[in-house]
Amino acid sequence: MAAPIALHLEFGGGAELLFDGVKNHHVTLPSQSEPWDMRQLLAWIRGNMLKERPELFVQGESVRPGILVLINDADWELMGELEYQLQDQDNIIFISTLHGG
Amino acid sequence: MCQVDEEYNGHLEKISLPTLSKKCVKCKDGTAVLIIRVGDAFCRDCFKEYFIHKFRAMLGKNRVIFPGEKVLLAVSGGPASSSMLSQVQEGLSRDAPKKLRFVPGIVFVDEGGACGLSVEERQRAIAQLESIFREKGFPYHVVHLEQVFSLPGSVLEAVSSAPEQPGSSYKAAVDQFIQNSRGEHGLMEPSVEDAESGFAQLSTQDPTYPTEHRLALERLLASVRTLTAKEDLLQTLRQHLILHTARVHGYTKVMMGDSCSRLAVKLLSSISLGRGASLATDTGFSDTRYGDVVIVRPMRDYSSKEIAFYNRMFNVPSVFIPGLDTKTPEKASIQRLTESFVTKLQADFPSTVSTIYRTSEKLHSARTPQSAITDLTSKCLLCMCAIDTNTEEASAFNAILVSERLSQSGLRETAPHTQAQALPTESPGQCCSSGGQGQGCGSGDCCSSAQSSVTPDLKGLLCYSCRLTIKDMTAVETLPQYIMTEAEKRQRRLRMKMEISEFLLDDEESGE
Ligand SMILES: [Zn+2]
Numbered sequence: 001m002a003a004p005i006a007l008h009l010e011f012g013g014g015a016e017l018l019f020d021g022v023k024n025h026h027v028t029l030p031s032q033s034e035p036w037d038m039r040q041l042l043a044w045i046r047g048n049m050l051k052e053r054p055e056l057f058v059q060g061e062s063v064r065p066g067i068l069v070l071i072n073d074a075d076w077e078l079m080g081e082l083e084y085q086l087q088d089q090d091n092i093i094f095i096s097t098l099h100g101g
Numbered sequence: 102m103c104q105v106d107e108e109y110n111g112h113l114e115k116i117s118l119p120t121l122s123k124k125c126v127k128c129k130d131g132t133a134v135l136i137i138r139v140g141d142a143f144c145r146d147c148f149k150e151y152f153i154h155k156f157r158a159m160l161g162k163n164r165v166i167f168p169g170e171k172v173l174l175a176v177s178g179g180p181a182s183s184s185m186l187s188q189v190q191e192g193l194s195r196d197a198p199k200k201l202r203f204v205p206g207i208v209f210v211d212e213g214g215a216c217g218l219s220v221e222e223r224q225r226a227i228a229q230l231e232s233i234f235r236e237k238g239f240p241y242h243v244v245h246l247e248q249v250f251s252l253p254g255s256v257l258e259a260v261s262s263a264p265e266q267p268g269s270s271y272k273a274a275v276d277q278f279i280q281n282s283r284g285e286h287g288l289m290e291p292s293v294e295d296a297e298s299g300f301a302q303l304s305t306q307d308p309t310y311p312t313e314h315r316l317a318l319e320r321l322l323a324s325v326r327t328l329t330a331k332e333d334l335l336q337t338l339r340q341h342l343i344l345h346t347a348r349v350h351g352y353t354k355v356m357m358g359d360s361c362s363r364l365a366v367k368l369l370s371s372i373s374l375g376r377g378a379s380l381a382t383d384t385g386f387s388d389t390r391y392g393d394v395v396i397v398r399p400m401r402d403y404s405s406k407e408i409a410f411y412n413r414m415f416n417v418p419s420v421f422i423p424g425l426d427t428k429t430p431e432k433a434s435i436q437r438l439t440e441s442f443v444t445k446l447q448a449d450f451p452s453t454v455s456t457i458y459r460t461s462e463k464l465h466s467a468r469t470p471q472s473a474i475t476d477l478t479s480k481c482l483l484c485m486c487a488i489d490t491n492t493e494e495a496s497a498f499n500a501i502l503v504s505e506r507l508s509q510s511g512l513r514e515t516a517p518h519t520q521a522q523a524l525p526t527e528s529p530g531q532c533c534s535s536g537g538q539g540q541g542c543g544s545g546d547c548c549s550s551a552q553s554s555v556t557p558d559l560k561g562l563l564c565y566s567c568r569l570t571i572k573d574m575t576a577v578e579t580l581p582q583y584i585m586t587e588a589e590k591r592q593r594r595l596r597m598k599m600e601i602s603e604f605l606l607d608d609e610e611s612g613e
């Protein structure tokens with residue numbers, strides 16, 4: 001059993017508009033048998049945080065193309081993307097590079 | 102990502118699993134923080150150096166901005182133009198000889214009135230931007246979109262600049278600059294003072310707009326049926342405001358912050374919008390369509406990813422302002438659809454954007470250079486590019502004309518009508534370039550004079566793409582007055598030309 005983990009999520013570049021215009025969110029993921037990874041986090045965001053137009057943020061099991069992801073200030077492409085195993089207190093940033101957010 | 106010397110081959114493979122070698126490819130020492138090209142992981146310091154170098158290299162390579170020249174930075178608050186602003190500031194603060202030597206100012210066009218923002222939202226956005234601009238210390242100009250309703254018709258006149266030998270005149274300007282700087286009072290001093298006094302003057306002045314202009318803008322946008330045409334029209338009006346601001350304050354260059362990701366989208370959507378003939382002008386490094394004011398795009402080597410990372414890592418402030426396309430579905434407009442097409446392709450094939458971008462570098466217009474066209478009636482009234490409607494019979498443009506005519510004319514006698522419709526669209530570009538001023542070929546639009554309606558018929562004065570935009574409008578008369586006035590003027594000129602042409606020898610045959 002993995003313990004619950006606390007994360008700091010940040011949305012920018014207009015992506016925050018899909019989250020009530022709020023940029024910073026402190027969330028706690030409940031404990032589960034497997035460790036949390038990015039794939040599960042995205043599913044969790046979709047189920048618990050996205051208020052409207054989820055397709056403008058997640059597509060398939062990943063983020064919508066054009067949205068950048070930083071894990072602890074580094075490109076998630078260096079961290080294993082969806083496979084990355086989340087640690088307590090991780091800082092995850094989503095920045096939309098799309099025109100109009 | 103947008104390196105021109107990048108290899109073509111082998112990049113169209115699907116991304117393999119992420120490389121987990123976390124050392125920087127450049128210094129081989131620092132911990133990599135981002136991947137910019139396929140497999141190229143950079144550390145923070147090397148990325149910063151690379152990013153800054155690229156800006157200087159872009160300006161150095163193109164040599165279009167002269168020392169001491171007044172340059173207007175068009176800042177929308179978005180990441181790319183905010184990043185451009187920070188690069189200019191960085192470049193001006195460097196020590197010689199790497200120092201940039203032009204005199205910058207900033208223009209921001211507040212489009213909140215077109216994008217459904219409340220007065221408070223607009224004021225908040227402007228206040229945020231103003232605090233960024235003040236901190237930079239450059240003079241700035243805040244222009245509201247509503248101000249298009251008080252623009253003079255002269256905005257649409259492309260003033261031709263004398264053709265220059267870029268290399269030699271640039272060198273002469275640099276020499277002049279160095280000589281002046283050696284004296285006690287360099288060329289920079291008065292300019293900087295100017296800038297400062299201008300700054301003080303501008304920041305106190307609050308450019309407002311009357312309510313009737315706010316309503317006029319609402320009517321104008323309400324008359325545009327599609328988001329595609331709205332975005333296109335907004336782009337046109339924004340350009341006119343920026344151009345006007347540049348002219349009024351004596352700026353001879355305007356810097357736009359288009360990234361290569363943006364330009365790739367612009368390139369493909371331009372094709373879909375029928376702007377094929379203007380592609381090179383729309384997306385190139387320098388754009389001379391306005392003649393006296395030249396548009397440059399120094400950010401065109403950066404991908405939106407590089408820009409977003411740089412802004413994040415080095416605290417470049419930007420202000421997110423919702424636009425026409427905010428929160429719209431992916432298929433809401435041609436521009437939006439193209440963007441999602443390109444970004445999706447880019448996600449699977451990371452060389453997509455750079456390939457499109459490199460293609461744009463190879464585009465050249467076979468026509469007369471934009472700056473060389475002096476006859477106003479051969480430039481599009483709205484986008485001010487060369488009118489491209491001089492086409493072969495088998496073109497899409499002619500096909501549309503034919504079908505329009507068939508659906509409109511019905512029982513009316515079509516033969517002479519056809520002739521008259523086709524005439525003004527014929528080749529101001531081509532036969533004028535060979536045989537002087539456009540004679541019979543560029544003759545007036547007889548139909549519009551016969552119709553004698555209050556609103557001038559714009560069609561003959563527009564390029565193919567702008568015609569499509571105007572076609573999506575239900576009430577053309579809602580366009581700002583400066584456009585209508587200039588349209589009437591040009592129509593009179595075309596009619597006059599046609600009348601004169603009866604007394605001239607017809608060189609249409611010999612010309613082509
Ligand atoms: Zn390095």
Ligand SMILES: [Zn+2]
Pocket residue numbers: 481482483484485486563564565566567568
């Ligand atoms: Zn046009």
